[in-house]
Amino acid sequence: MDILPVDKTDLHSLSEFLKRNLVYENITEELAKEKIFDDPDFDPEKALKAIINSEIVGFMQGVVRKFKSRRTGFIKLFATDEKCRRQGIASALLKIIEEKLWSENIEEIRILDSSPNYLQPGLDPRYTEAYVFITRRGYEKFDEDVNMEVDLEGQDFSTDREEEDLLGQGIEIKRASPEDRQLVFSFIDENFATSLKEVEVSFKNRPISTHIGLKNGRVIAFATYDANNLNTGWFGPMGTLKELRGMGVGRVLLKRCLRDIKLQGRKTSTIAWVGPIAFYGDSVGANVKRVFWRFKKTRPNRVNPWS
Ligand SMILES: CC(C)(COP(=O)(O)OP(=O)(O)OC[C@H]1O[C@@H](n2cnc3c(N)ncnc32)[C@H](O)[C@@H]1OP(=O)(O)O)[C@@H](O)C(=O)NCCC(=O)NCCS
Known part of the structure; x- marks a missing residue:
């Protein structure tokens, strides 16, 4: 040998x-x-x-x-x-x-x-x-930890109404653009440092595969897909600032990412390295698929x- x-x-x-x-x-x-x-x-x-x-x-x-x-x-x-x-x-x-x-x-x-x-x-x-x-x-x-799976069929992941409500509370939801690079990277580095490298990968994709929440011009939350195991429907990481959790920002960002993955023609998405099982179950009907x-x-x- x-x-x-x-x-x-x-x-x-x-x-x-x-x-x-x-x-x-x-x-x-x-x-x-x-x-x-x-x-x-x-x-x-x-x-x-x-x-x-x-x-x-x-x-x-x-x-x-x-x-x-x-x-x-x-x-x-x-x-x-x-x-x-x-x-x-x-x-x-x-x-x-x-x-x-x-x-x-x-x-x-x-x-x-x-x-x-x-x-x-x-x-x-x-x-x-x-x-x-x-x-x-x-x-x-x-x-x-576990990976969860979301069945993308039968869900449209529309977020218009939720986004309107959030806007009323001063929170804007959008896809990150190349101009947001510095703002987003410093937010992640400061608050979710272990996610920074994956978010950097998402900025190489076109369109950029990170959606963000902004309040008063500051990033307060993010969700990313296609940053690892590309072209497999891989979702993650995501995070919302502690003091702004529970307002529905994470749910909207998650749905936006899943909508993109569905538009790629996928039937399922993997929510990797979970984490808050109840949040994904409640938000998009995800189920535990594998244990690690x-x-x-x-x-x-x-x-x-x-x-
Ligand atoms: C795990 C794996 C790589 C081990 O490869 P291998 O070349 O057989 O390993 P080695 O011969 O050097 O060592 C085998 C040791 O593993 C353990 N082992 C493996 N299979 C075993 C079994 N069925 N029962 C008991 N012990 C076992 C023992 O300690 C054994 O040592 P021993 O033969 O001296 O008792 C191989 O089983 C494999 O390819 N599995 C599938 C792929 C995989 O699981 N990869 C990991 C995820 S990425």
């Missing part, structure tokens, strides 16, 4: 490999490219394929994300071909990638939830072999030279 960095010429075989082995996902070549090669922190030294007889039989990708002054490592994707499992392939890949990650001065490694570019916000526990694999290798569950468990491993203690 050879272990080598992946390169763009592997895209087709890699996406076919992931399609076969990640059985709960809808992997396309476009999605595989976005996850692997278009990741802003893609590093071929940490995106490795295992090859036997010129065929990809294993793959694992690690990335390091920097948030403010904190650096975190992630194993963002991994799989071994079904016919080659339990032969130590994923263990060999993990050993190399973990060593690289620890050497980059990080304090913890997490599994899959590698925002802003992530396939899923944690491990779907139905991947039982993966659950056993990572827990036996020292990863511990620390949180869980989040795992982390903290840096093993360095040997104390004085002991």
